[in-house]
Amino acid sequence: MARKTIRTIPQERAFMPVQEPAARARNFDEVTLGFGLDEALLECERCLICPQQPCVAGCPVGIDIPGFITRIIDKDTRGAWDLLTDANLLPAICGRVCPQEDQCEGVCPVSDPLEPVAIGRLERWLGDRAIAEGWSKQNHIEPNRFRVGIIGSGPAGMACAADLAKAGCAVTVYEALHQPGGVLRYGIPDFRLPNAVVDAEIGTLVKLGIEIKCNTLVGRLFTIEQMIGEMGYHAVFIGTGAGSPRFMDIPGENLNGVLSANELLTRCNLMQAGSFPEYDTPMPVGRRVAVIGSGNTAMDAMRVALRLGAETVTCVYRRTEAESPARLEELHHAREEGIEFEWLTAPLEILDDGSGGVRAMRCIRMELGEADDSGRRRPLPIEGSEFEFETDMVIYAIGTSANPILGQTSQIRLDRRGYIETDETLATSLAGVYAGGDIVTGSATVILAMGAGRKAASSIKRYLRIRDSETVYQPKPANLEGTLFGIDLAERNFVRVQLA
Amino acid sequence: MADRDDRRERDAPVRDQVSGAEHDGIAASGFPILARTDFSEVTFLLEIHHPAMARAARPGQFVIFITHDRGERIPLTLADFDPAKGTVTVVVQAVGKTTRAMQRDCRQGSTIFGMVGPMGVPSRIGEASKVVCVGGGLGVAPIYPQARGFKQAGAYVIGVVGFRSRDLIFWEDKFRAVCDEFVICTDDGSAGIKGRVTDGVEAAIAKHSDIDEVIAIGPPIMMKACAETTRPHGIKTTVSLNPIMVDGTGMCGGCRVRVGGRIRFACVDGPDFDGHEVDFDDLMTRLRRFKQEEQAALERWTESCRRIDLEPAHPGGAGGA
Ligand SMILES: Cc1cc2nc3c(=O)[nH]c(=O)nc-3n(C[C@H](O)[C@H](O)[C@H](O)COP(=O)(O)OP(=O)(O)OC[C@H]3O[C@@H](n4cnc5c(N)ncnc54)[C@H](O)[C@@H]3O)c2cc1C
Ligand SMILES: Cc1cc2nc3c(=O)[nH]c(=O)nc-3n(C[C@H](O)[C@H](O)[C@H](O)COP(=O)(O)OP(=O)(O)OC[C@H]3O[C@@H](n4cnc5c(N)ncnc54)[C@H](O)[C@@H]3O)c2cc1C
Ligand code: SF4
Ligand code: FES
Numbered sequence: 001m002a003r004k005t006i007r008t009i010p011q012e013r014a015f016m017p018v019q020e021p022a023a024r025a026r027n028f029d030e031v032t033l034g035f036g037l038d039e040a041l042l043e044c045e046r047c048l049i050c051p052q053q054p055c056v057a058g059c060p061v062g063i064d065i066p067g068f069i070t071r072i073i074d075k076d077t078r079g080a081w082d083l084l085t086d087a088n089l090l091p092a093i094c095g096r097v098c099p100q101e102d103q104c105e106g107v108c109p110v111s112d113p114l115e116p117v118a119i120g121r122l123e124r125w126l127g128d129r130a131i132a133e134g135w136s137k138q139n140h141i142e143p144n145r146f147r148v149g150i151i152g153s154g155p156a157g158m159a160c161a162a163d164l165a166k167a168g169c170a171v172t173v174y175e176a177l178h179q180p181g182g183v184l185r186y187g188i189p190d191f192r193l194p195n196a197v198v199d200a201e202i203g204t205l206v207k208l209g210i211e212i213k214c215n216t217l218v219g220r221l222f223t224i225e226q227m228i229g230e231m232g233y234h235a236v237f238i239g240t241g242a243g244s245p246r247f248m249d250i251p252g253e254n255l256n257g258v259l260s261a262n263e264l265l266t267r268c269n270l271m272q273a274g275s276f277p278e279y280d281t282p283m284p285v286g287r288r289v290a291v292i293g294s295g296n297t298a299m300d301a302m303r304v305a306l307r308l309g310a311e312t313v314t315c316v317y318r319r320t321e322a323e324s325p326a327r328l329e330e331l332h333h334a335r336e337e338g339i340e341f342e343w344l345t346a347p348l349e350i351l352d353d354g355s356g357g358v359r360a361m362r363c364i365r366m367e368l369g370e371a372d373d374s375g376r377r378r379p380l381p382i383e384g385s386e387f388e389f390e391t392d393m394v395i396y397a398i399g400t401s402a403n404p405i406l407g408q409t410s411q412i413r414l415d416r417r418g419y420i421e422t423d424e425t426l427a428t429s430l431a432g433v434y435a436g437g438d439i440v441t442g443s444a445t446v447i448l449a450m451g452a453g454r455k456a457a458s459s460i461k462r463y464l465r466i467r468d469s470e471t472v473y474q475p476k477p478a479n480l481e482g483t484l485f486g487i488d489l490a491e492r493n494f495v496r497v498q499l500a
Numbered sequence: 501m502a503d504r505d506d507r508r509e510r511d512a513p514v515r516d517q518v519s520g521a522e523h524d525g526i527a528a529s530g531f532p533i534l535a536r537t538d539f540s541e542v543t544f545l546l547e548i549h550h551p552a553m554a555r556a557a558r559p560g561q562f563v564i565f566i567t568h569d570r571g572e573r574i575p576l577t578l579a580d581f582d583p584a585k586g587t588v589t590v591v592v593q594a595v596g597k598t599t600r601a602m603q604r605d606c607r608q609g610s611t612i613f614g615m616v617g618p619m620g621v622p623s624r625i626g627e628a629s630k631v632v633c634v635g636g637g638l639g640v641a642p643i644y645p646q647a648r649g650f651k652q653a654g655a656y657v658i659g660v661v662g663f664r665s666r667d668l669i670f671w672e673d674k675f676r677a678v679c680d681e682f683v684i685c686t687d688d689g690s691a692g693i694k695g696r697v698t699d700g701v702e703a704a705i706a707k708h709s710d711i712d713e714v715i716a717i718g719p720p721i722m723m724k725a726c727a728e729t730t731r732p733h734g735i736k737t738t739v740s741l742n743p744i745m746v747d748g749t750g751m752c753g754g755c756r757v758r759v760g761g762r763i764r765f766a767c768v769d770g771p772d773f774d775g776h777e778v779d780f781d782d783l784m785t786r787l788r789r790f791k792q793e794e795q796a797a798l799e800r801w802t803e804s805c806r807r808i809d810l811e812p813a814h815p816g817g818a819g820g821a
Contacts, residue, residue, distance in 0.1 A: 176747070178566055221552055244768075254785075256788065260753040262752050270747075271573070277797050278570065280570060403768075404769075
């Protein structure tokens with residue numbers, strides 16, 4: 001076959017059906033519906049199988065993308081999935097939630113002048129096929145005598161657990177909530193990542209022999225020190241995430257009707273408040289909802305509020321759309337669904353309705369000044385531009401900080417922001433204890449957390465002197481940390497705006 | 501932390517330490533109820549088998565319960581724990597849907613779907629040599645481990661507990677065993693002194709000039725009153741706050757309270773705070789956050805109970821209430 005060129009490949013991306021905005025804004029079903037076999041094959045035809053493989057380098061876990069695409073073209077779907085899952089254990093999840101435009105697809109040469117190969121959609125298609133067909137890997141696991149305890153069942157913890165289970169360790173994952181998955185479960189809403197997909201992909205990991213113990217709050221039920229001491233774990237991995245929501249400390253913040261995006265999302269995703277009263281947890285939503293912040297968490301919160309029945313949902317952000325840390329696709333979907341945006345606006349005070357609820361928010365307009373250290377132009381209040389914004393529910397999505405529990409209950413060394421300090425092998429200050437994911441970097445992405453889990457697993461194997469033929473995962477020193485999800489590093493110090 | 505029977509466990513697999521039935525290798529759930537005692541029409545005690553929690557528990561901590569797979573996560577204070585028996589005890593007041601359903605369904609021999617804890621920072625049982633432990637309403641049981649803790653630490657313990665009337669009194673013997681002085685207050689005067697717990701606290705302050713600390717647990721209005729009682733005397737007053745919670749791990753911020761003008765998360769920064777610093781009005785407002793939904797859930801549940809009660813007894817569908 002002649003080599004494909006940019007002119008000979010299909011010019012348009014294969015069609016992927018999407019729920020109509022008007023309909024989907026009122027239901028929790030998935031927004032994007034995924035490829036079928038024909039579309040997947042068509043999309044694979046768009047790949048040039050570049051010898052330099054820029055996309056592989058662009059992927060934080062180095063998936064052999066041209067390799068799996070070639071196998072799909074050869075109708076070896078199962079083989080394609082095997083190759084894919086050598087690097088990424090959660091393809092149906094990552095295919096849905098990775099910011100591919102900044103990673104594999106961002107460096108795909110097809111993207112100039114066409115749209116890049118839809119790598120994420122292909123990855124999702126393979127992952128979904130595996131779930132539908134019930135594929136799992138026949139790993140030949142040679143048990144060894146080591147026991148490893150993992151704290152947190154988010155992507156970091158699960159990836160670490162899987163690699164160590166494959167190496168033959170007896171692995172137990174402890175999760176504080178009553179269901180595993182971390183942010184995948186409680187944070188990212190069903191219409192972007194259905195719970196059934198999370199269940200299925202975690203289920204394939206459990207088949208490796210990993211034991212997951214939910215309802216177990218490490219630090220309080222037992223400490224890290226006890227795990228490596230009397231409980232007899234040879235090594236421990238901490239992947240507890242970054243989920244402590246921030247507030248701004250402006251007046252009115254404790255009114256009923258003011259809540260964090262995490263609370264809204266947890267009530268809806270983990271506790272299924274959308275189905276109250278069939279499920280016991282309620283989440284009454286306001287008529288006019290304001291969401292402060294413009295990261296992906298904010299987008300998720302806005303779209304959930306809409307689906308719960310809010311009449312209007314407005315994003316209030318102190319910079320402009322150009323500085324918004326949200327993925328373009330999310331912004332686009334949110335706008336399509338009718339979310340309104342108040343750019344260059346900062347809240348000053350939340351006003352009481354007289355009975356403990358919210359009546360309005362006093363805001364001030366901003367303008368962009370000089371660039372700050374992060375290179376972004378600093379928003380400055382415009383004097384005299386205060387106005388009242390009518391709203392009855394205010395949702396904070398201005399980022400998270402480190403959860404304090406492990407720091408409170410252990411001698412482990414934290415950095416000055418309260419995150420766990422590690423060296424480049426992800427070892428912490430306690431011997432045999434490793435950490436990775438959001439609890440080390442601050443909020444980042446699913447794939448980076450997974451990569452950290454795998455890297456820690458390889459360090460743990462070295463620490464336990466387990467010989468193992470697997471290639472050691474080495475992430476690129478990509479400067480992705482903290483810039484993609486939640487809120488970026490520079491955005492974290494959302495200071496109270498004051499008039500001079 | 502736990503210093504008791506841990507040696508014995510050194511080689512035991514963790515499986516045995518963290519009890520719970522398993523489904524597909526996921527979940528640690530199904531904690532057996534070993535005993536139940538009813539104290540009144542609305543108050544009941546559950547003693548549950550959870551050896552790891554019994555070992556780890558400290559006074560002032562709480563547990564989050566989930567009673568079924570569609571259930572809410574509700575916090576309950578550990579009213580007692582026994583590492584030797586491997587049990588933890590909670591005393592529940594049936595006030596709404598979840599707690600009433602527990603009152604109906606939780607029996608000796610049945611299991612709790614999910615339980616996580618102990619949560620929260622343990623109470624600081626410090627060097628205080630003379631303390632007053634005050635419990636009212638749903639705070640009577642939770643104050644017990646604190647009283648015991650102070651007693652064990654060598655303090656002189658004055659217990660003050662409030663009930664509406666004589667027939668609602670429970671644990672009198674237990675309290676007397678750990679208190680140097682024990683005062684019961686009843687609204688109607690049918691036992692102990694007639695009046696509120698604050699009257700008991702006033703009396704104790706009048707009698708002892710050297711009280712180091714007052715610990716009060718109960719409804720917010722009661723804790724507020726206690727804090728106001730001690731404020732003029734400058735006696736350190738610790739209260740245990742009970743805002744509405746979801747995860748209990750510091751992740752949602754739903755449990756935030758105002759203490760000393762700052763936002764704190766009761767589940768990870770508390771639940772104990774300095775009573776003179778707490779904004780109780782804020783707490784009480786926030787407890788009304790889901791009033792309508794709570795009402796609706798309770799009505800719906802009561803209705804469904806009524807239907808279930810009618811059906812088997814009256815297959816024809818007839819019958820009175
Ligand atoms: C709303 C939202 C949307 C997002 N969307 C995307 C997206 O589209 N794409 C993307 O790539 N990233 C996204 N992210 C970011 C991504 O989800 C996180 O970076 C990633 O989940 C971090 O993984 P982790 O394993 O480090 O921690 P987490 O996923 O946070 O998991 C940590 C787990 O540890 C548990 N835990 C914590 N403390 C304890 C303890 N003491 N004992 C036991 N268990 C404990 C927690 O309950 C939790 O389940 C989003 C984040 C949020 C909040
Ligand atoms: C740290 C902590 C410890 C607690 N310890 C105990 C205990 O030992 N024994 C006990 O009986 N209860 C305790 N509670 C209160 C208990 O959690 C609530 O009574 C329970 O959640 C009510 O659930 P429900 O569905 O039955 O009632 P709902 O219908 O949800 O509520 C009914 C009524 O209870 C009030 N309420 C709801 N949630 C709470 C809450 N979290 N705290 C206080 N009042 C609430 C509501 O304002 C409403 O008036 C504690 C609460 C906290 C936060
Ligand atoms: S894991 Fe993410 S970055 Fe890597 S190939 Fe898949 S979609 Fe692209
Ligand atoms: S209950 Fe969610 S943060 Fe305290």
